Amino acid sequence: GESVGLHLPTLSVQEGDNSIINCAYSNSASDYFIWYKQESGKGPQFIIDIRSNMDKRQGQRVTVLLNKTVKHLSLQIAATQPGDSAVYFCAENGSSYKLIFGSGTRLLVRP
Amino acid sequence: DTAVSQTPKYLVTQMGNDKSIKCEQNLGHDTMYWYKQDSKKFLKIMFSYNNKELIINETVPNRFSPKSPDKAHLNLHINSLELGDSAVYFCASSQLRQGYTFGSGTRLTVV
Numbered sequence: 352g353e354s355v356g357l358h359l360p361t362l363s364v365q366e367g368d369n370s371i372i373n374c375a376y377s378n379s380a381s382d383y384f385i386w387y388k389q390e391s392g393k394g395p396q397f398i399i400d401i402r403s404n405m406d407k408r409q410g411q412r413v414t415v416l417l418n419k420t421v422k423h424l425s426l427q428i429a430a431t432q433p434g435d436s437a438v439y440f441c442a443e444n445g446s447s448y449k450l451i452f453g454s455g456t457r458l459l460v461r462p
Numbered sequence: 463d464t465a466v467s468q469t470p471k472y473l474v475t476q477m478g479n480d481k482s483i484k485c486e487q488n489l490g491h492d493t494m495y496w497y498k499q500d501s502k503k504f505l506k507i508m509f510s511y512n513n514k515e516l517i518i519n520e521t522v523p524n525r526f527s528p529k530s531p532d533k534a535h536l537n538l539h540i541n542s543l544e545l546g547d548s549a550v551y552f553c554a555s556s557q558l559r560q561g562y563t564f565g566s567g568t569r570l571t572v573v
Contacts (some may be wrong), residue, residue, distance in 0.1 A: 383559060383560075385562065387564075389503075392566075392567075393566055393567070394466075394552050394554075394564035394565050394566045394567050395505070395552070395564045396564070397562070397563070438503055440505065442562075444559055447518065448493055448495075448510045448512060448517055448518060448556070448559060449495070449507045449510055449518050449520075450495075450507065450554075450562055451507070452497075452504070452505040452506070454502070454503070454504055455503045455504070455505075
């Protein structure tokens with residue numbers, strides 16, 4: 352069945368270091384991918400997206416990489432800050448209207 | 463102005479009761495969703511409405527009945543609440559599979 356998964360449930364990084372959060376997806380028909388950040392008590396917040404015709408997209412301090420060959424997605428956060436501490440989700444969208452979410456990775460930033 | 467707003471934020475109720483959660487979006491999006499987030503943070507789609515019409519029903523028990531009076535509103539009514547219904551429910555909206563935006567969630571606790 353369709354599934355989106357993450358390799359690491361919890362990631363702890365030192366403030367100022369770069370963070371990499373990984374995600375594997377199984378539906379090769381998915382053509383749109385989104386990374387969300389969820390802080391405690393809040394809803395998922397859009398970070399960055401990428402379409403399947405691209406393999407890299409950059410935002411402010413964030414980069415998403417897409418490897419369609421191995422169905423892998425990653426989120427890189429440069430110079431991680433305490434405010435980056437949250438749960439991060441990847442989500443995929445195929446031909447239907449629904450977003451399918453991965454299980455989430457908790458990012459902890461050590462001061 | 464909040465893009466996707468849902469009420470109430472917290473809801474504590476007894477087993478067997480009937481309750482409703484309301485959602486409104488002011489983004490002009492055509493599609494609205496309800497997602498359920500369990501205690502392990504897993505986000506799963508429940509329903510999707512496009513222009514007031516149901517397009518996705520992910521085998522949710524028929525105790526859950528969504529209603530969309532217009533494309534800016536998608537309410538969720540739950541009959542005969544059970545302990546297992548305790549979760550955080552998120553409303554979301556999108557336009558043509560883009561711009562997925564989530565509300566801040568409703569934490570439902572059934573006692």
